[in-house]
Amino acid sequence: MLTLFHAPQSRSSAIMLLIEEMGIADKITVEITDIVRQDGSGHRDPANPHPEGKVPCLVHDGTVITERGAIMLYLTALFPEAGLAPRPGDAKRGAYLTWLFWYGSVMEPVLILDWAKAEVPGVRASLRGTAEINDRLHSALAKGPWLLGEEFSAADVLCHTPFAFYPPSMPDDPLIRDWVARCQARASVGRVKEQDAATLAARAA
Ligand SMILES: N[C@@H](CCC(=O)N[C@@H](CS)C(=O)NCC(=O)O)C(=O)O
Numbered sequence: 092m093l094t095l096f097h098a099p100q101s102r103s104s105a106i107m108l109l110i111e112e113m114g115i116a117d118k119i120t121v122e123i124t125d126i127v128r129q130d131g132s133g134h135r136d137p138a139n140p141h142p143e144g145k146v147p148c149l150v151h152d153g154t155v156i157t158e159r160g161a162i163m164l165y166l167t168a169l170f171p172e173a174g175l176a177p178r179p180g181d182a183k184r185g186a187y188l189t190w191l192f193w194y195g196s197v198m199e200p201v202l203i204l205d206w207a208k209a210e211v212p213g214v215r216a217s218l219r220g221t222a223e224i225n226d227r228l229h230s231a232l233a234k235g236p237w238l239l240g241e242e243f244s245a246a247d248v249l250c251h252t253p254f255a256f257y258p259p260s261m262p263d264d265p266l267i268r269d270w271v272a273r274c275q276a277r278a279s280v281g282r283v284k285e286q287d288a289a290t291l292a293a294r295a296a
Contacts, residue, residue: 103147111279
């Protein structure tokens, strides 16, 4: 059994997007959970098995999987027929894995450093900055509408989300802006936004 612990309008919305894109909503039970938000509102839900009380958290037959990149890799491997990832043996598989891991270990940490206006020279020397992030995205998008070229994949779902959810982080680059707009124009985005808004409204009532 697959269960996703999800808090509306949070990082777990990216997993909800992937589930919609893959057409596997009927295979996953979604548990709406509470989290501590950036403004201090909300609380840690003891029913959420994430070791830090965060979302997303996927549970598969008792095994806990956290981190969006890992959850995306897990789900796309479990349901390869959904077509959201190149399969092992496909020449694009390496690039796909690179985007998922690069996102969590470089792109998001750099964006958080930038948002927090934290200048720590040693950390910068290791992670680099937004210019390098944007160069890497730009080079990929110069070759195709999506990060892997012609095929939309879970890598697009993951990597575009910070720009969509926190627009001030959007670089002044038409290639990247148009890619984010293409990602956001997909039907899955509208559906997840509606579901999240309805869940929040029901909770507030
Ligand atoms: N690196 C994690 C980040 C997860 C994360 O920070 N989630 C936020 C939601 S936007 C959260 O649950 N925050 C609650 C808390 O910090 O206690 C991922 O990519 O899945």
